[in-house]
Amino acid sequence: xxxxxxxxxxxxxxxxxxxxxxxxxxxxxxxxxxxxxxxxxxxxxxxxxxxxxxxxxxxxxxxxxxxxxxxxxxxxxxxxxxxxxxxxxxxxxxxxxxxxxxxxxxxxxxxxxxxxxxxxxxxxxxxxxxxxxxxxxxxxxxxxxxxxxxxxxxxxxxxxxxxxxxxxxxxxxxxxxxxxxxxxxxxxxxxxxxxxxxxxxxxxxxxxxxxxxxxxxxxxxxxxxxxxxxxxxxxxxxxxxxxxxxxxxxxxxxxxxxxxxxxxxxxxxxxxxxxxxxxxxxxxxxxxxxxxxxxxxxxxxxxxxxxxxxxxxxxxxxxxxxxxxxxxxxxxxxxxxxxxxxxxxxxxxxxxxxxxxxxxxxxxxxxxxxxx
Amino acid sequence: xxxxxxxxxxxxxxxxxxxxxxxxxxxxxxxxxxxxxxxxxxxxxxxxxxxxxxxxxxxxxxxxxxxxxxxxxxxxxxxxxxxxxxxxxxxxxxxxxxxxxxxxxxxxxxxxxxxxxxxxxxxxxxxxxxxxxxxxxxxxxxxxxxxxxxxxxxxxxxxxxxxxxxxxxxxxxxxxxxxxxxxxxxxxxxxxxxxxxxxxxxxxxxxxxxxxxxxxxxxxxxxxx
Numbered sequence: 001x002x003x004x005x006x007x008x009x010x011x012x013x014x015x016x017x018x019x020x021x022x023x024x025x026x027x028x029x030x031x032x033x034x035x036x037x038x039x040x041x042x043x044x045x046x047x048x049x050x051x052x053x054x055x056x057x058x059x060x061x062x063x064x065x066x067x068x069x070x071x072x073x074x075x076x077x078x079x080x081x082x083x084x085x086x087x088x089x090x091x092x093x094x095x096x097x098x099x100x101x102x103x104x105x106x107x108x109x110x111x112x113x114x115x116x117x118x119x120x121x122x123x124x125x126x127x128x129x130x131x132x133x134x135x136x137x138x139x140x141x142x143x144x145x146x147x148x149x150x151x152x153x154x155x156x157x158x159x160x161x162x163x164x165x166x167x168x169x170x171x172x173x174x175x176x177x178x179x180x181x182x183x184x185x186x187x188x189x190x191x192x193x194x195x196x197x198x199x200x201x202x203x204x205x206x207x208x209x210x211x212x213x214x215x216x217x218x219x220x221x222x223x224x225x226x227x228x229x230x231x232x233x234x235x236x237x238x239x240x241x242x243x244x245x246x247x248x249x250x251x252x253x254x255x256x257x258x259x260x261x262x263x264x265x266x267x268x269x270x271x272x273x274x275x276x277x278x279x280x281x282x283x284x285x286x287x288x289x290x291x292x293x294x295x296x297x298x299x300x301x302x303x304x305x306x307x308x309x310x311x312x313x314x315x316x317x318x319x320x321x322x323x324x325x326x327x328x329x330x331x332x333x334x335x336x337x338x339x340x341x342x343x344x345x346x347x348x349x350x351x352x353x354x355x356x357x358x359x360x361x362x363x364x365x366x367x368x369x370x371x372x
Numbered sequence: 373x374x375x376x377x378x379x380x381x382x383x384x385x386x387x388x389x390x391x392x393x394x395x396x397x398x399x400x401x402x403x404x405x406x407x408x409x410x411x412x413x414x415x416x417x418x419x420x421x422x423x424x425x426x427x428x429x430x431x432x433x434x435x436x437x438x439x440x441x442x443x444x445x446x447x448x449x450x451x452x453x454x455x456x457x458x459x460x461x462x463x464x465x466x467x468x469x470x471x472x473x474x475x476x477x478x479x480x481x482x483x484x485x486x487x488x489x490x491x492x493x494x495x496x497x498x499x500x501x502x503x504x505x506x507x508x509x510x511x512x513x514x515x516x517x518x519x520x521x522x523x524x525x526x527x528x529x530x531x532x533x534x535x536x537x538x539x540x541x542x543x544x545x546x547x548x549x550x551x552x553x554x555x556x557x558x559x560x561x562x563x564x565x566x567x568x569x570x571x572x573x574x575x576x577x578x579x580x581x582x583x584x585x586x587x588x589x590x591x592x593x594x595x596x597x
Binding site for chain 2: 053054055080081082083086087088090092094095096097098107108111112154155158
């Protein structure tokens with residue numbers, strides 16, 4: 001379904017040092033699908049992106065996409081930014097304020113040339129991002145979300161071989177984020193441009209990314225498939241406490257039209273979520289469950305308003321003596337779930353590693369993409 | 373009322389317009405370079421550019437006169453090539469004007485370019501715009517106010533300069549007698565009525581130009597990136 005060219009790779013082996021900060025990344029990243037560059041503020045995510053774009057003059061090492069060398073300090077190669085076929089959006093949008101949205105799109109469209117290997121149609125971009133009503137508006141009259149949509153459109157129309165998105169949601173409030181998310185999710189399936197998505201938010205990463213590169217203090221901490229990385233990695237030091245989460249992949253087993261629900265099958269256990277319109281029975285859906293939305297019980301609870309209860313085995317319990325909280329990891333078979341409960345509850349329930357528990361899911365976020 | 377000759381006024385306008393046009397061409401790349409460079413030469417170049425602001429016009433005029441005299445290398449070369457002297461000619465006056473008005477062009481432009489920040493130019497580069505393309509299509513339109521301020525200051529300062537003009541150009545009717553020199557001469561020869569007419573005319577002209585600039589400047593959009 002995604003028209004990525006097979007076997008393309010973004011080779012990154014760079015070192016950028018300035019003012020006491022030192023970024024060292026050596027990683028071959030498959031140039032296909034969406035790769036999240038994830039880490040806390042100050043971990044070097046944006047510096048890495050700018051280095052790939054050619055904006056970090058102090059970059060040393062090697063950067064190449066599918067054999068096209070953009071940086072090779074030993075050979076004296078440093079392709080200037082405007083000759084690197086990379087599109088990007090910036091945290092602050094950076095639309096040209098003297099042009100309207102149509103003018104901004106045209107700016108990219110005209111310069112990216114028809115001869116380019118990537119064929120992206122102007123009208124498709126306008127359609128995919130619903131830019132039609134914004135075309136004659138000036139950037140200073142747009143909301144934050146509209147600005148990011150226009151910036152995404154402009155980046156796509158530069159017909160890049162690699163798309164770099166630098167925290168497109170970070171400047172937005174929760175409601176605006178929810179507005180933009182569907183567009184972001186639709187972007188890769190529709191245009192198929194390999195994407196690096198920089199973010200410090202676990203939920204964005206979990207929903208959008210096929211694989212994750214975790215950065216901390218300028219070094220790669222982990223690299224791999226999203227589900228594995230988020231499952232295995234102890235994200236606690238990297239994320240704000242409230243962000244810890246797990247990703248589950250479940251299969252649609254039935255739709256319930258009376259209650260507008262969709263039933264999902266997760267390794268033989270049943271879950272229900274609000275009706276997913278675009279998925280058919282048999283397709284898979286990706287779910288994000290935040291640890292703060294999971295409660296634990298030692299017996300199957302009598303009926304409550306919480307619909308989703310999963311049984312599993314407690315495999316670890318980390319108690320943070322300096323706070324009221326403990327983090328539990330529950331094995332569900334092929335998936336793991338995290339729960340954030342109080343230490344007092346853990347003691348009262350007499351939780352022990354290896355004992356069976358029931359996880360009560362207060363809420364579940366859903367990836368709206370079709371299964372893949 | 374004794375009407376003075378209007379020749380000096382036209383000469384002044386011609387000189388100021390030519391100097392402004394030349395400085396737009398020469399000063400813009402210099403200001404652009406200064407706004408973006410990390411070269412160690414930057415403070416030296418900035419100091420040289422600002423010299424006309426602090427030097428008495430007579431000092432500048434004196435050295436320019438020496439340089440333009442047929443006995444100097446430049447003046448001599450000029451005589452050989454054109455068969456005219458540079459000193460006491462309109463061309464000499466124009467060269468002098470370009471030099472002493474340089475900071476009035478470069479400094480507002482440099483400030484305008486610096487206030488753009490790197491954001492818009494990086495965005496342009498990420499859309500395949502070459503540095504020249506990015507300058508013409510993004511930096512320049514976003515710096516319209518800076519260009520307007522620089523051009524008006526340069527024009528006005530060239531009209532008003534007296535010391536350098538007197539040293540380099542002298543007082544040759546139709547060639548180097550600009551309006552400030554004409555007023556000076558009318559006063560010296562006690563023809564106050566003519567001096568008044570020219571002086572008042574210049575005063576009115578300056579006022580009208582400035583009002584126009586401020587009104588126009590208010591209507592120019594301010595671009596907040």
